[in-house]
Every structure is written in structure tokens, then in C-alpha cells.
Amino acid sequence: MSSATFNSIFFNQGCLWKQEVKISKIKHQNEKSRLYVGGTGALSVKCSQATDGKASKREKEVRIGLLGASGYTGAEIVRLLANHPYFGITLMTADRKAGQSMGSVFPHLITQDLPTMVSIRDADFSNVDAVFCCLPHGTTQEIIKGLPRNLKIVDLSADFRLQDIAVYEEWYGQPHSAPDLQKEAVYGLTEILREEVKNARLVANPGCYPTSIQLPLVPLIKANLIEHRNIIIDSKSGVSGAGRGAKEANLYSEIAEGIYSYGVTRHRHVPEIEQGLSDAAHSKITVSFTPHLMPMSRGMQSTIYVEMSPGVTVEDLYQQLRITYEEEEFVKLLEKGVVPRTHNVRGSNYCFINVFPDRIPGRAIIISVIDNVVKGASGQALQNLNIMLGYPENTGLLYQPLFP
Ligand SMILES: NC(=O)C1=CN([C@@H]2O[C@H](COP(=O)(O)OP(=O)(O)OC[C@H]3O[C@@H](n4cnc5c(N)ncnc54)[C@H](OP(=O)(O)O)[C@@H]3O)[C@@H](O)[C@H]2O)C=CC1
């Protein structure tokens, strides 16, 4: 077969185009698919056709390299990209699982047409335009500093989130080997720093706890509605937040039928949270923060206790959050009195927030929920890459929450 007719469907800036195109030049062919180029007039097309009749998902406009594909956040990127019309995965890496297929490591993704995972040492970036880096902190900086400069990168680890190298070294207990890249990196808390993300080459995707905490607090601090002292944050996370690697503390028998606090007084997200809140306040803010591990696989809730500025009411806090987020697709202020639940956002890129009066006059209680693997990691990462590459921000992210 040397030519083909395609009923081509194009998504362009939210519009759907459908047109029959005859094209004849085969650019590339292997046992699984053919890639055609050509078209007539104003319509220039690049279409792929699998020889078994299914369209290949890899031949899309942007070629994605997924580093750490065999982990939880890597698998979640694959799930989200399954419905992305522009991004196709051309490279996937793993460490212990190098050489394996995605379907063998994550059978729920067996329907996806994906390359075999290779070791980072064997990775070829010549067919890659942008990278999601889903690797442990420490390892990440060593790998990113060796990547070609033409790549757009969203890093899900903590390696480039802290502006001050000394703070990183203190809290992560290791030297930083790529300080220049740390200076270049833009912190990707999308709804707050969208303009900076637009022009970034390297985005440091926020941690899951800092995302759930900064989204409600930053607008309130910027509007001078809450006091900078006595901010108390109690957060709870699903176990997937700890990654897929086997750890004694994350065994079923250690997690089921109970909860436990960890990182008490010294969790490594404290400096990241304080950095974001202090930037919003233009003065140093410190917080009391205690995370807890919950017997659930995904989901995160932060319950935040704040003191309101003199004369400010809970209604003022509510209205400020309403104004800040009314045009936002993924951050939603619930109706007054409705308590956000992790169930409300499971599997989605949403952050749901609400604010309540405390029984103690002058204080308020804020509740924020996200899915730690989506808005707390892979979803926000995809939101950021969409913005960096000029695509509609919600592309590939329109999953509704899975309830119950
Ligand atoms: N899980 C979550 O909810 C969140 C995670 N993050 C951050 O995102 C990053 C990824 O997290 P997550 O997916 O949960 O982690 P996982 O432990 O599930 O996955 C880690 C991935 O990195 C690979 N890897 C591990 N060590 C090396 C190495 N030395 N060289 C190359 N590859 C290596 C693993 O390969 P293999 O499996 O083959 O050994 C795996 O693919 C981490 O920095 C994490 O802190 C951020 C926000 C939330």
C-alpha cells in the first residue's frame, strides 16, 4: 500500500476539525505502523496508521521522554497522556525495570502503544522534545544536568524547588550539584505562577503537600487577610505519595487500620511551604506542619488553622478565594459549608477548597484536598508542560473525579 485516505481529526485551540485527506508519501514504516506526510493546499498533515488499523499514539506533535516511567508518577503521566492529542511518548526509562514493557510493569496500561523502558544510560534523546522527570531527588539533578539544552523539562522531584542552595543542602542532607540549573528553574505552582511557567525551560513541579497548602494560603496572604504567625497545618496523605519502592513502613500491615504522623517537627516540605508563603508575604513566614500517612492509596487533605487579620471575617476569606479562583478550571471553592473530601477529587487534577469559622473568635479553618498523584504531581506537571509549549492548559486533564 503506497497511499492512504484519512478521515483526519484535528484539535486546534479548542476547535475540532474533520477533513478527508489523501496523502501518498510514506515517511517511515515499521512492522507496527506507517507514518505518512503530505496533504494539499493549506492543509499540511502528518498522520500515522497502524498496519492493524489502529492509529499509533506515538506519532504526535510533541515527542515526550518519560524518565522514571516505572514509578507511580510516571505511570500516571502515561494514563493522562492516553487522552492527549499532541503529546506522544517516544522514550521511557526505568532503573531496576529497564528492559521491561509498560504493560508488564503496569498491566492497567497494557493497551497503550509505548516504547520499551530503557536504562537512563541507554536513553537516546534525539527523538525527544520535552521530558517529564519522575526520579528520586538527588538522582534527578545528576541526570538533568546531563540532558541536551534544547529539551523542555518538568521535574517532579524536589531538586530544583528551593531557591537557596544552602536551604536545600540543610533539609535534604546532601550537596547540590547543579546550582546553575536551580537558578534557572521556575517553581511550577501553576495557578499562582502561570506567567513565569510560560517562558520556562525547566520547571520544578511543586511537592504534593506544598500544592495543597499554598493554593489556599497564598491568595489570603497576598491580600493581607491572615496573620503571618500561628499558621498550623495538619496534612494527610495516601500511601502512593511515598512512591512504589518497597519500604517496611509502607507494608499493608503497617498502614491498614490506623494512621501515623511522620516527619514530626522536621518534614522536608517545610522549607518549600515557607518559601512560597514568605514570597507572597514579602517577609519571613514560619509554619507548624505535621503530615500523616492514611490507609488509602491516593488522596491528600490539608487542614489549616489561621488567625485572621484585625477586622477580617471568614466571609472576607471566602470572597478572596472566590475571586482568585473563579476563572480557574482546576481550583474550586466549594459552596459555603460544604466540606471538601479526598473522594471529591480522586483521579482528577482538581483542588477543592473551603473555609470555615473557628469556634474561637478571630480564627478560621481552611480545608484543601487534592489527589497527590494528579494535582500533587503528574497532573500539575502536564498542566505546566501544556503551558510551556503553548497548548491549552487543560489538554489531557479533563478526567472527572472517580467516586466513590
Ligand atoms: N508519588 C507522589 O505522590 C509524588 C511524588 N513526587 C516526586 O516525584 C518523583 C517520582 O515519584 P514516584 O513516581 O512516586 O517514585 P517511584 O519510587 O514510584 O518511582 C521512581 C522511578 O525512578 C526510577 N529510579 C529510581 N532510582 C533511579 C536511579 N538511580 N536512576 C534512574 N532511575 C531511577 C525508578 O525505576 P525502577 O522502578 O525501575 O527502579 C522509577 O521509575 C520523586 O522525586 C517524588 O518525590 C512528587 C509529588 C508527589
Ligand SMILES: CC(=O)N[C@@H](CCC(=O)OP(=O)(O)O)C(=O)O
Ligand atoms: C506519603 C509520603 O511519603 N509522601 C512523601 C511526599 C511526596 C512528595 O511530594 O515528594 P517530593 O517532595 O519528593 O516530590 C513524603 O512525605 O516524603
